[in-house]
Amino acid sequence: MKCKLCRKDKPLKKSHIIPEFLYSKLYDEKHRFHEIHIDAKKKNRLPQKGVREHLLCGECEQYFSxxxxxxxxxxxxxFELTVKTIDGILNFEGVEYTQFKLFSLSILWRASISSLDFFSEVNLGSHEEVIRKLLISGEAGKEQDYPFLLSPILHENEIQEALIVKPTLSAIDNNEAYRFVYGGIAWVFVISENKVPDIVVQASISKAGILKMIPWQMTKMGFIIGMAEDAIRNGKL
Ligand SMILES: [Zn+2]
Structure with missing residues (x-):
């Protein structure tokens, strides 16, 4: 069997599409998110825990890990990160652009190559190969290449931290956008088919190492509000 990343004929591991740590509780009483007064005691049932599939060889698994x-x-x-809240948006300073972006893109890419029903809406088409090359090169591309928005999902002022929702396809300004929910955060990946709106690029991780998060009830973007509502509804099934 061929590894989907390096394409070598090797025994394949049972790979996670969404890494295991994102299925667990991300926030506790000591977590910095309490700086924005979020009470995260509530836990939901975990759907789809540990979804795995034979995709990658051992070496590529190690690489992603x-x-x-x-x-x-x-x-x-x-580790310590400086967090500043500017206009209701959390700015985490000191995040390594390449590593965090490759991590994020690796999940998007794995979901696209997956044949599991849970990820059936994620089909990157020709972008799948572009992202595979980025991943294998170890370079994360430009800020406007596949930017993503992060939005901690709050419901009645609590982060829905144990929520994982089937990813869905939507659109932002004629660009395809995939919405994922895991680790209590909605991740929206914008596929750079047309020019990605500047506001999206500015709200994504920067090469200067600033990772932004937009708590959803503070955002003015109906798209994200709709997504969070879907997420909460699905999580209550
Ligand atoms: Zn491989």
Missing amino acids: KFERYASLVLNSG
Whole structure:
């Protein structure tokens, strides 16, 4: 069997599409998110826990796991980051652009190559190969290449941290946009078919190392509000 990333004939591992750590609780009483007064005690049932499929060889699994370790440190307060709230948007400073972006793109790409029904709406077409090349090169591309928006999902002022929702296809300004929900956060990946609106690029991770998060009830974007509402509804099934 051919590894989907390096394309070598090798025994394939059972790979996670969404890394295991994103299925677990991301926030606790000590977590920095309490700086914005979010009470995250409530836990929902985990749907689709541990969805896996034979996709990658051991070497490529190891390669992705480096980015996963880094992202889990960022998202789980594994090291100190400066957080500033500007106009209701959280700005995490000191996040390594390449590692965090490759981590994020690796999930989008894995969902696209997956044959599992859970990811059936994610089909990147020709972008699948572009992203595969970015991933294997270890370079994350420009800020306007496949930017993504992060939005912690709040419901009655609590982060819905144990929520994983089937990814869906939507659109932002004639660009395809895939909405994922995991780790209590909605991730919206914008596929750069046309010019991606500047506002999207500015709200995504920057090469200067600023990762932004838009708590959904503060956002003015109906798209994200609709997504969060869907997420909450689905999580209550
Ligand atoms: Zn491989």
